[in-house]
Amino acid sequence: MIRGTDTGQVLTIQNLEISFGALAVVKGVDLSVAPGEILALVGESGSGKSMIGRAIMGLLPGGGRVSGGRITFRNQEVTGALPSTQMRRLRGKEIGLIFQEPLSSLNPNMRIGEQMCEAMRAHTDLSEDKIRERAHEMLRQVRLDNPEQLMNRYPHEFSGGMRQRIMIASVMMLKPALLIADEPTTALDAVVQREVLDIIAEVARANGTAVILISHDLAVVAAYAAQIAVMEKGVLVEAGSARAVLGCPQHAYTQKLLAAAQLGAPEPVKGASGPPLLSVEGLQVEFSDKQMFGLFGKTVNRAVKDVSLSVQPGEFVGLAGESGSGKSTIGRAIGKLAPMKVGRVTFDGIDLANCSAANERRLRQRIRFVFQDPFSSLNPRMRVGRIVAEGLRHDRGLSAAERQARAIDMLEAVGLPRTMAARFPHALSGGQRQRVAIARALISRPDLIIADEPVSALDVTIQAQILMLLKSLQREFGFACLFISHDLHIVEQLCARLYVLHKGRVMEQGETAQLFAAPRHPYTRRLMSASPRLEQDAEGLQLAQTQPVLGRHDSDTTFYEDSGDNAGPYHLAETAPGHFVALRGTA
Amino acid sequence: MTFTKRLLGKANGMAGAFLLGIVFFIAVLGSVYTPHDPLKSDLLNRFAEASATHPLGTDMFGRDILSRLMRGAWVSVSIGLGTLVLPVVLGTVLGAAAGYFRGWFDRILIMILDALMAFPGLLIALGLMAVIGANKYGVILALSVAYLPAITRVVRGSVLSVSQSEFVEASATMGNSRLYTLIVHVLPNCLAPLIVLTTMMFGWVLLAESALSFLGLGVPPPEPSWGNILAEAKAHLMRYPMLGLLPGLCISVALLGVNLLGDALRDELDPKSAPSKEVI
Numbered sequence: 001m002i003r004g005t006d007t008g009q010v011l012t013i014q015n016l017e018i019s020f021g022a023l024a025v026v027k028g029v030d031l032s033v034a035p036g037e038i039l040a041l042v043g044e045s046g047s048g049k050s051m052i053g054r055a056i057m058g059l060l061p062g063g064g065r066v067s068g069g070r071i072t073f074r075n076q077e078v079t080g081a082l083p084s085t086q087m088r089r090l091r092g093k094e095i096g097l098i099f100q101e102p103l104s105s106l107n108p109n110m111r112i113g114e115q116m117c118e119a120m121r122a123h124t125d126l127s128e129d130k131i132r133e134r135a136h137e138m139l140r141q142v143r144l145d146n147p148e149q150l151m152n153r154y155p156h157e158f159s160g161g162m163r164q165r166i167m168i169a170s171v172m173m174l175k176p177a178l179l180i181a182d183e184p185t186t187a188l189d190a191v192v193q194r195e196v197l198d199i200i201a202e203v204a205r206a207n208g209t210a211v212i213l214i215s216h217d218l219a220v221v222a223a224y225a226a227q228i229a230v231m232e233k234g235v236l237v238e239a240g241s242a243r244a245v246l247g248c249p250q251h252a253y254t255q256k257l258l259a260a261a262q263l264g265a266p267e268p269v270k271g272a273s274g275p276p277l278l279s280v281e282g283l284q285v286e287f288s289d290k291q292m293f294g295l296f297g298k299t300v301n302r303a304v305k306d307v308s309l310s311v312q313p314g315e316f317v318g319l320a321g322e323s324g325s326g327k328s329t330i331g332r333a334i335g336k337l338a339p340m341k342v343g344r345v346t347f348d349g350i351d352l353a354n355c356s357a358a359n360e361r362r363l364r365q366r367i368r369f370v371f372q373d374p375f376s377s378l379n380p381r382m383r384v385g386r387i388v389a390e391g392l393r394h395d396r397g398l399s400a401a402e403r404q405a406r407a408i409d410m411l412e413a414v415g416l417p418r419t420m421a422a423r424f425p426h427a428l429s430g431g432q433r434q435r436v437a438i439a440r441a442l443i444s445r446p447d448l449i450i451a452d453e454p455v456s457a458l459d460v461t462i463q464a465q466i467l468m469l470l471k472s473l474q475r476e477f478g479f480a481c482l483f484i485s486h487d488l489h490i491v492e493q494l495c496a497r498l499y500v501l502h503k504g505r506v507m508e509q510g511e512t513a514q515l516f517a518a519p520r521h522p523y524t525r526r527l528m529s530a531s532p533r534l535e536q537d538a539e540g541l542q543l544a545q546t547q548p549v550l551g552r553h554d555s556d557t558t559f560y561e562d563s564g565d566n567a568g569p570y571h572l573a574e575t576a577p578g579h580f581v582a583l584r585g586t587a
Numbered sequence: 588m589t590f591t592k593r594l595l596g597k598a599n600g601m602a603g604a605f606l607l608g609i610v611f612f613i614a615v616l617g618s619v620y621t622p623h624d625p626l627k628s629d630l631l632n633r634f635a636e637a638s639a640t641h642p643l644g645t646d647m648f649g650r651d652i653l654s655r656l657m658r659g660a661w662v663s664v665s666i667g668l669g670t671l672v673l674p675v676v677l678g679t680v681l682g683a684a685a686g687y688f689r690g691w692f693d694r695i696l697i698m699i700l701d702a703l704m705a706f707p708g709l710l711i712a713l714g715l716m717a718v719i720g721a722n723k724y725g726v727i728l729a730l731s732v733a734y735l736p737a738i739t740r741v742v743r744g745s746v747l748s749v750s751q752s753e754f755v756e757a758s759a760t761m762g763n764s765r766l767y768t769l770i771v772h773v774l775p776n777c778l779a780p781l782i783v784l785t786t787m788m789f790g791w792v793l794l795a796e797s798a799l800s801f802l803g804l805g806v807p808p809p810e811p812s813w814g815n816i817l818a819e820a821k822a823h824l825m826r827y828p829m830l831g832l833l834p835g836l837c838i839s840v841a842l843l844g845v846n847l848l849g850d851a852l853r854d855e856l857d858p859k860s861a862p863s864k865e866v867i
Contacts, residue, residue, distance in 0.1 A: 335760045361762055369760040377753035381775040394762055440757070 010035050010074060010178050010210040011056065017068035018051050018060065018234075024067065026051050026234045033178065033227070038201065038211045040225035040242070042218045042257065044459045045430075048234040049214050053180045055079075056212075057097055058087045074177060093123040096171035096209075098164070098200075100183040106155040106163055113151025116170040123174055138169040141206065142199050161192035168200060175207050182214045189323045189486045190530040197224055216459050218257045222246060230254045260464040268496040268512055269474050269481075271315020275349055277480050278334070278367075278448055279310040283343035285326070285333050285504075303329040303338075305504035306570075311448065311480050318495030318512065319484040320527065326504040327484045331450045334482070335369055348447070365394055368441035372453035374433035378425040384411070384436050385421030391443040410439040413476070414469060431462035435469065442477060449481045455490060467493050488528050492516060497578075500524045505570060507560070510579035520581045521559055560584045593855060600851030606844030610837075614664035617657030625654040626809050634827055646816075646830055647823055656837055659811040663841075666726055666812070667792045673731035674738045675785055682742025683777075687750055687769050697743075700736040708733035709795055716804040723806050726799060730792050741784050745777040752776075779856035786852055790845030797838055813838050 009032040018026040026048040033039045043049040054060050056071055058078065071079045078090065091097075099105040107115060116135045120126065126134075132151070139147035142165040155163055164184060171179065181200060185193035197213075201224045204211045215221045222228065222242060229239040230253065237251040249255045271277075285304040304326040311317045319327045332338035334345055345352045347363050355363075368391070371377040378387055388407035392398055398406070408418050414435040425433055434454060441449055451470075455463040471494060474481070485491050491498055491512070498515050500508045500523065508521040519525050560570045560582040572580040594600040623641075629649035637644045643652040685693040703711065708730075715729035749755065750773055758768040793813075799805035800814025801821075808815055813834045820830035 337756055337759065364760075364762055367760070369757060371753045371757060373753055377757050379754045379772050379776070390758075390763075391761055437757075440761075 009033060012072040015069035016052065016055065016066065016071060018048065018055055018064060019067040020063050024234065029236045031229055031239065033210045033212060035177065035210055036205065036208045037227060038204065038213060038225045039227040039229060040221040041212055041214045041229050041231065042216065042221065043231035044216055044461060047231040049231050050182050053182050053212060053214055056180060057091055057095060092119045093174050094177050096174065096176035096179045098167050098171055098179065098181040098184045100186050105167060108155050111152055111154060112166055116151065116173060119170065120173055134173055138173050141203050142169045160188050161196055164188065164196050165199060168203060172203050172207060172209065176209060179204060179209050179211045181211060183216065191322050191526060193220065194530040218460065230257065256461060260461040266492045266512065267471065269316040269471065269494055270496040271312030271480060273312065276310040277313040277348060279346045280334065281308045281344045283307045283330060283333060284341045285329050285338055286341045303504055304333065307506055309499055311482055313447065314478050314480050316481045316483055316495045318491035318498040319482060319501060320486065320488050320491045320498060321501035322486055325501040327501050328452050331452050331482060331484050335367065335450060365444060366447045368444065368446040368449050370437050370441050370449060370451040370454045373457050374430055374437055377437050378433055380425055383421065384423050384425065387436060388439045388443055391440045395444065406443060410443045413473065414439045430458050431465060434458060434466055438469065442473060445477060446479055449479050451481055452484045453486065456485065463490065470494060500527065505582060506572060507582045508580065514576065514579055520575055523561065558583055594851055597851045599847040603844050603847030603851060606840055607848055610660065610841045610844060611664065613657055614660040618661040621654035621657050623651035623654045625650060625658040625811055643833060644829065652833060655811040655816055656833060659813045659816050659834065660837065662806055662810060662812040663793055663796055666723060666796050667789050669727045670730040670734065670792045671785055671789060674735045678735050678738030679742050679781065682739040683746050683769060683774060686743035686746030687773060700739055703736045709798060712795060712799060713804060716799060721804050721807050726796055726805055730795055734788055738784060741780050742777060745780050746773055749773050749776045783849060783853045783856055786845060786849040790842050793838065793841055
């Protein structure tokens with residue numbers, strides 16, 4: 001064991017270099033974390049931020065090794081100097097790790113209680129009763145009720161957010177001195193993300209644990225961190241107190257990240273007046289799950305209960321809500337990807353369900369989709385040029401060569417080099433793939449684009465670029481867009497009007513600016529505070545003022561809120577011209 | 588790097604391709620040229636030792652063993668390849684239709700296939716051979732039926748999972764027909780497991796043909812196949828072990844080649860079982 005100088009820090013990293021073969025993915029990184037302090041480690045995917053977390057744990061993936069520098073944990077060097085048994089004792093007990101994916105980091109075959117107590121049993125010699133007691137206490141700390149019952153249940157019975165809380169509870173059970181949270185909330189939607197981060201910060205404070213919060217989204221972690229370290233391509237480009245980094249960022253890359261997090265002033269795309277391009281009336285969508293081949297009846301999931309909306313020609317309309325609100329299902333129902341139970345979809349004045357098949361097909365040619373995940377929405381066995389040209393397949397007047405030429409033009413229009421046409425999707429980055437998906441949607445000059453979370457899977461800096469692209473393409477081609485997203489601030493950027501959805505119903509709708517200036521419904525406010533953004537003020541960048549998310553802070557009973565099985569009657573009331581809010585009772 | 592280069596860059600891929608290459612070369616050569624007539628017996632020259640005229644000696648009827656093994660390679664390999672055609676074509680069509688269109692067709696097909704799969708393939712082939720009668724084409728047909736369920740299930744499974752991808756939905760939103768989507772977007776993404784299984788199946792068929800011939804239900808003598816050369820050697824194994832060892836060795840080498848190549852193909856084509864290549 002090598003004794004270092006006592007710095008009073010929990011963790012000190014000096015001149016760290018991590019290599020895969022001859023390739024250094026992390027170069028010359030210096031960091032330190034004081035007890036109880038939260039350090040945010042921020043960078044795009046591929047910046048090497050996760051590798052630092054893994055190197056601290058001694059868990060670098062195959063082929064990776066620490067090729068230079070040292071990591072000191074509690075004045076004890078841990079870089080390769082420790083035998084594996086000692087390192088193992090450190091893991092879990094002294095250093096806790098929370099992964100990104102709560103769905104796969106819990107063993108589906110083990111009860112929650114078993115999983116929580118497992119590590120404690122391995123690391124301490126407390127009695128079984130004491131261990132269970134500690135588990136109960138932790139579950140209460142992460143605000144889960146009825147810990148005794150929870151511990152007998154299996155992971156699949158919980159939502160993603162709850163699973164991540166259980167993860168936090170089980171990691172924090174051993175009171176580690178350092179917690180490494182690697183993108184702990186990236187897989188969760190905005191409201192839940194905020195809750196989970198609140199809990200991490202709170203639990204860390206209660207236990208005096210230092211936290212390294214690894215994330216790609218500066219705005220999200222800025223609220224919690226005392227120190228912020230920014231990484232780009234394996235190099236630490238900026239580090240300092242949160243105030244200093246946010247207030248006057250020195251490095252160009254930090255400024256770029258901050259600019260992306262601010263997103264600039266909203267520039268809504270207003271549509272033409274007159275008859276709507278798309279109108280949806282009284283839409284209902286149900287999914288039924290047969291239990292045991294229908295022998296035990298079926299469970300019905302009413303994904304969309306009653307939604308009406310309209311899109312003007314050339315207008316960007318936002319559809320916002322957390323996961324499970326039915327926002328994607330609406331888009332899918334319009335595109336006939338989900339079965340419509342009741343409702344009318346009218347496009348350009350013609351009822352899609354009530355016209356000839358040929359007519360319907362022709363109308364549908366004018367509606368195109370952009371999906372969320374650019375890694376699965378492009379056929380991996382097709383070249384980019386062919387993928388884009390496929391959008392023109394039904395244009396009989398064009399020869400194959402003409403289609404290919406147009407596809408290449410379209411690639412240029414979305415900001416990709418012509419040579420990209422010969423590549424396969426796997427050779428492209430996430431942002432480039434999403435550009436390809438947009439090119440494929442736009443090549444047939446549609447009147448309406450249904451974009452289902454088109455930027456949610458992308459890094460923040462790329463998100464801003466894609467939004468800019470959509471805007472400039474709109475100016476060029478004049479299409480309307482139904483923009484579906486869980487992030488209100490992204491919706492705010494482009495959409496002239498906004499529908500806020502919750503559990504299959506519209507909670508609030510209106511002009512975006514109006515709705516942001518005076519949000520009426522508690523759910524809208526909750527959604528807003530859940531996606532923090534940075535704001536420019538006199539002292540530089542600050543985190544926008546947001547309200548706390550946890551707990552029921554609103555006892556106003558006139559608003560309609562779906563909190564259980566029996567939500568009661570519902571209607572939309574107009575509170576200002578064009579601004580509707582969901583209220584209880586019938587109109 | 589191209590796919591072939593990567594495949595042959597692996598030790599098992601290279602060795603497998605090399606062994607299979609030799610087997611195929613000998614099979615093709617054996618179909619047009621053998622040093623002696625493999626069917627011509629010479630009763631004065633039975634069980635001859637290896638010599639310049641008979642490099643591997645002669646068998647109990649005085650036939651040249653090398654010539655018989657070469658012609659046998661051709662018979663065995665052609666049965667192996669012939670058996671692949673029907674299951675692969677029919678299995679792909681059935682599996683794709685069942686996995687993509689679902690519904691009652693899928694349910695009934697799966698029920699039948701599951702019932703078929705409950706019997707070992709060789710047992711089904713034996714039963715069919717008893718009905719059809721022992722000849723080369725009977726072997727091909729019987730083994731085809733026996734191996735059809737495996738291919739169909741594998742294709743159906745991967746069609747099912749690929750159908751969930753967003754690019755399949757994207758195709759639907761572009762107004763493409765279901766059949767077009769199936770052929771252009773779904774099937775090409777299901778090729779990998781099919782190729783792996785087909786390669787492995789070639790090995791199973793070689794073995795099954797040998798087993799059938801060994802039991803007397805395969806290629807009828809005097810036409811040589813590796814299986815029936817082995818079967819005929821049975822009576823003389825105690826005194827002339829080479830008679831059985833040589834065809835056994837041929838079968839082993841071919842199987843080893845198929846398995847090595849199959850493993851390499853699976854590593855290369857099936858990302859789930861292959862180690863991750865991502866660095867960050």
